Amino acid sequence: MDALSPQDAGWLFLESPTNLMHGGVLCIFDSPEGAGPDFVHGLVDDMRRQTTAVAPYNRRLKSSLLGRVWPQWETVEHIDPDRHIFHLALPAPGGERELGVLISQLQSIALDKDYPLWSTYVIEGLADSRFAIFGKMHHALCDGVAALGMVDTWLSDDADVRREPAMWRAVKPPRRLTDRIADNSHAQMPSQENGDASPSVMQTLTDLAAGPPKLLNAGARAVYRAAIGVSARPWNAPRSVINTPITSHRRVATQSYDLQRFRSISRQSAGTINDVVLAVCAGGLRRYLTEINALPAESLITNIPVSVRRDDGKPQSGNAISWAMLSLATNIDDPGERFAAIRAAASQAKERLAELGAEAIETYSLLATTPILLEQFVRLGGHIPPMFNIPISNVPGPRQQKYLDGAPLREVQALTVLYGGQALNIVAVSYVDRLNLSFTACHAALPHVQRLAVHCGAALQELESLYSPTQSTPKPKSKPAAKPASTRARIATTEGKGQ
Numbered sequence: 001m002d003a004l005s006p007q008d009a010g011w012l013f014l015e016s017p018t019n020l021m022h023g024g025v026l027c028i029f030d031s032p033e034g035a036g037p038d039f040v041h042g043l044v045d046d047m048r049r050q051t052t053a054v055a056p057y058n059r060r061l062k063s064s065l066l067g068r069v070w071p072q073w074e075t076v077e078h079i080d081p082d083r084h085i086f087h088l089a090l091p092a093p094g095g096e097r098e099l100g101v102l103i104s105q106l107q108s109i110a111l112d113k114d115y116p117l118w119s120t121y122v123i124e125g126l127a128d129s130r131f132a133i134f135g136k137m138h139h140a141l142c143d144g145v146a147a148l149g150m151v152d153t154w155l156s157d158d159a160d161v162r163r164e165p166a167m168w169r170a171v172k173p174p175r176r177l178t179d180r181i182a183d184n185s186h187a188q189m190p191s192q193e194n195g196d197a198s199p200s201v202m203q204t205l206t207d208l209a210a211g212p213p214k215l216l217n218a219g220a221r222a223v224y225r226a227a228i229g230v231s232a233r234p235w236n237a238p239r240s241v242i243n244t245p246i247t248s249h250r251r252v253a254t255q256s257y258d259l260q261r262f263r264s265i266s267r268q269s270a271g272t273i274n275d276v277v278l279a280v281c282a283g284g285l286r287r288y289l290t291e292i293n294a295l296p297a298e299s300l301i302t303n304i305p306v307s308v309r310r311d312d313g314k315p316q317s318g319n320a321i322s323w324a325m326l327s328l329a330t331n332i333d334d335p336g337e338r339f340a341a342i343r344a345a346a347s348q349a350k351e352r353l354a355e356l357g358a359e360a361i362e363t364y365s366l367l368a369t370t371p372i373l374l375e376q377f378v379r380l381g382g383h384i385p386p387m388f389n390i391p392i393s394n395v396p397g398p399r400q401q402k403y404l405d406g407a408p409l410r411e412v413q414a415l416t417v418l419y420g421g422q423a424l425n426i427v428a429v430s431y432v433d434r435l436n437l438s439f440t441a442c443h444a445a446l447p448h449v450q451r452l453a454v455h456c457g458a459a460l461q462e463l464e465s466l467y468s469p470t471q472s473t474p475k476p477k478s479k480p481a482a483k484p485a486s487t488r489a490r491i492a493t494t495e496g497k498g499q
Contacts, residue, residue, distance in 0.1 A: 004071045004140060011139040012061075012071050014419055018248050020110050022117070024136045024415035025147055026103060026254075026438075031129045032159075032406030040124040040131050041087070043405060047120070048081040050166045056141040057168035060116045071140070076116060079168065083115045090125035099126060100252055100450070103134060107250040107415055107440065111138055120167070130410070135167070144305075144395045144414055148429065155402035155409060162405050238296035240289070242424045243386040246442040253453040254413050255437040261460060262435055268467035271343045274394045276463065277428045277435070278302065278346065279339045281392050282328035283459025286338075288452040289330070299331040303388040304349075324349040325388050335462045381420025390424050391416075397431040413438040424449070 004012070011021045031039055052058075057079070062072040090098045102123065111117045117138035124131045137147060154167040237243070262276045269275070282300070289295035303325050326349045329341035375381050395414060402409040413436050414427045423445035429436045437456060441449040 002073045004073065008140045009071045011417075015110075016420075017110075018246050019417070019419040020108070020248060020250075021140070021417050021419075022107075022111050022136045022138045023144060023147060023417060024103075024107055024134060025151055026411075026413040026415065027133045027135075027151065027404075027409055028126070028411040028413075029131055029133070029404060029407040029409055031131065032403075032408075035407070039405075039407075040122060044085065044087045044122050046163065047122070047166045048085050050169050051078045051081060053079050053116070053168035054170065056137075057116055057118060059141060061113050079116060083112065084119050084168075086119065086121045088121055088123045090123060092125075094125045094127045096254075099123070099132065100254070103415070104250050104252045104443070106134060106136070107252060108248055110248075111136060117141055118168075131407070133404075139417055144393060144416065144427065148395055148397050148412070148414065151412070152398040152402070155398070155404055157400050157402065159403045159406050159408065161403065164405065237301040237386045237389045238298040239385060240296050240300065240389055241292070241294045241445060242300075242389055243421050244423055244442075244445050245381070245420055246418055246423050247444045249443040250418070251441045251443040251447065251449050252415060253439040253441075253450040255453045255457055256411055257435050257437070257457075257460065259430055259433050259435045261464065264469055265463050265467045268469065269339065269343070271339070272346070273430075273435075275339070275343045275346055277394050277437075278304075278326075278328065278342050278392060279335075279463060280456050280460045281426055281437075282330055282338060282342060283335060283462060284452055284456030285328065285390070286330045287455040287458060291451065291455075292448075295330065297331060299327045299329050300389040301325055301386075302328050302390055302392045304346075305391065305393050324353055328389075335459070336466050339463065339466075375421065381422065384421075386421055390426065391422065392426045392428075394428040395430075397429045397436075399430075399432065401432055411436060415440045418442055424452075 015021045053076070055075075058075050058077075059073040060076050062074040064072070088102065090102060106121060111119065117140065119136045121134040121136075122131065123134060126132060135147075135151075142150070150167060150170070154164070154170050156164055259273075262273045262280075265271075265276045266273050281302075285300060286295060303323050305323055326345040327341065329338040329345075332338040332341060375384070375387070393414075393416070397412045397414075398409075409431075411434065412429050412431045414429045415438055416425045416427050418425055418440060423442040425440045427438050427440075429438070437453070439449050439453050441452075446452070
């Protein structure tokens with residue numbers, strides 16, 4: 001059928017027993033009003049009867065000789081429900097802890113490459129008559145923006161709609177969400193076929209053969225121009241407990257906040273919501289690493305994905321992202337000064353990327369991804385100084401209230417990949433009036449990642465105390481000198497939820 005693009009194929013090349021290259025979306029629903037005890041069972045039965053699928057759910061890796069030379073997709077006519085659709089139930093009391101343990105276990109299981117690379121878990125037994133649907137899909141099939149777009153397409157805006165087709169049978173093209181990650185909507189790729197029409201094997205090999213001249217010309221200049229004057233450059237990140245070899249065992253934690261809290265801080269600080277997300281994560285990381293006596297003297301460096309999807313209105317799956325590195329200012333004790341440094345760094349990074357032309361940004365994306373691929377191919381991740389410390393993504397989710405057979409969607413969380421040397425990944429997803437943070441970690445490296453989740457809630461409260469609606473500048477205050485890493489951080493009670 002179709003050869004994978006180099007970027008999509010890269011996710012397959014990265015796969016190993018410890019590097020599991022699938023993401024996940026967790027949707028939590030209230031039971032619809034008047035629903036009986038068999039509602040979830042009926043939902044699963046209806047899903048299992050729907051065995052035809054549309055792209056990308058009907059794509060399987062081809063096992064032919066050409067498929068071994070370069071990965072190719074082939075189309076399957078019918079899916080096997082026993083391989084893709086699973087009905088599970090939580091033990092009592094069905095709280096956040098029980099759900100977090102189950103999702104952590106499911107995220108630790110690799111997808112079977114003999115079948116289309118996705119699976120769906122319908123989970124009942126949640127407290128307050130709720131149920132959850134957890135979908136896993138390989139990153140070679142789609143990125144996080146595309147995955148949330150498919151969720152938005154699948155669910156209904158109308159509480160009275162019943163028996164919608166299952167996600168894998170949704171025939172209407174995905175309504176495109178705002179094609180941006182990390183508040184960067186201006187870096188768009190030129191129009192080209194992508195996702196629904198992948199390049200042929202020969203075209204892919206030709207593109208790869210033509211790569212070196214591009215790297216020596218537009219790409220090299222792009223990287224140079226993008227790096228000058230920014231707050232972080234590759235391989236300047238400090239060593240940390242986050243950047244260690246990993247196992248296949250995952251630990252997941254989540255927080256859910258009122259989005260208005262982030263909007264209020266962004267308005268009062270003249271920053272963006274994404275700036276606030278980065279500052280909350282930075283504050284939480286500083287508190288958490290101080291608590292475990294592991295805060296580096298130098299600032300942690302984040303790598304934020306930036307959408308470079310084409311702007312031609314066509315539905316898209318696949319991957320279309322570039323990257324920008326910036327300092328999280330975790331070496332700054334004062335939260336106001338830290339936030340100001342993050343705002344300046346984020347603004348610089350976006351300005352530099354916006355200056356690049358279409359061809360240069362495509363090559364820049366390849367150059368930004370290639371070192372990570374090479375590091376993983378030779379299994380050096382966690383054994384050499386990190387290119388950066390932690391990825392943090394901010395992905396827009398559905399803006400309207402969504403329903404599944406009348407069941408209102410209450411929360412959306414996005415889980416993502418880890419790889420050698422990157423034992424933590426944070427994703428923020430907005431949904432209606434909520435902003436949800438998910439933390440995917442290697443259990444061996446960060447066994448108590450739920451503590452980090454709670455610390456982020458405390459960091460948000462700290463920013464709120466500086467940027468209240470009645471003042472536009474931080475309150476002046478006298479702070480002592482930065483304490484050593486052995487100082488224990490105090491955890492404030494938050495409205496967020498840590499699993």
